[in-house]
Amino acid sequence: MSIPAIKASRLSNAGPAAPVLIAGPSLGTASLPLWSRAAAALDTFTVIAWDLPGHGASPAAGESFSIADLAAAVAAMVTGARDAGDIPADVPVFYAGVSLGGAVGLQLGLDHGSLFDGVAVLCSGAKIGETGAWEERAETVRVQGTPTQVVGSGQRWFAPGFMDREPAAAAALLHSLQDADRFSYALCCRALATFDVRGRLPDITVPVLAVAGADDVVTPPSFAQLIADRVANGTAAVVDDAAHLVPVEQPAVTAQLLKDFFGAQYLEGK
Secondary structure, eight states, X not given: OOOOOOOEEEEEOOOTTSOEEEEEOXXXXXXXHHHHHHHHHOTTSXXXXXXXXXXXXXXXXXXXXXXXXXXXXXXXXXXXXXXXXXXXXXXXXXXXXXTHXXXXXXXXXXXXXXXXXXXXXXXXXXXOSOHXXXXXXXXXXXXXXXXXXXXXXXHHHSOTTHHHHOHHHXXXXXXXXXXXXXXXXXXXXXXXXXXXXXXXXXXXXXXXXXXXXXXXSSSOHHHHHHHHXXXXXXXXXXXXXXXXXXXXXXXXXXXXXXXXXXXHXXXXXX
């Protein structure tokens, strides 16, 4: 395994003194369609979103990687931006990730917690799904491609009625799934197959906000509550009328939750 190459895009810029939010993706999604509307509502933050290998702007992966490897890649990105002065030394940095990106957030809390002033884990869990199911999906996508996942993902990702209300937003995300590199997607599945940090949650000392969609069947509210209960400093929240992709389903509510939680950490640190 090795640290994969990832690319990041600046979705909003609130000025050089503004706190920075690193936004993480869900499996099968590109960061732009997932985060752009919530980023617009996060008007007091500079939002920088990264893409998974083979998704969005990131190059395809050439070899296997773990969730810890992805976290190391994000940490290296933040450290590099600090060293280059792109993120000033006195500006706080927060992290918010969805599903697989949320798993990366937990791993960041374990391995690189000193880099972040707060972490939000959205529609995610300390363990997501079962090993055998991830291995099976990985093989299906490796052989047949990501279009095999479009129908099932549309059903899992969105709360009832969303695709009718917001057809363009839903289509953009499903297109990003179709466009994802199938081998990289399969490697992401295999990384999730071995991810389980339930026993290590008490070691996470950075403040954590765990958010769940009320209609999420993949990572239900009980997953968020478990995280909030077990980390050293955790808070749980549930977003109504949302399933597995809260930043696009309820961008204003998601932005307000993040602003309230991260704002409290920022003020506490001053």
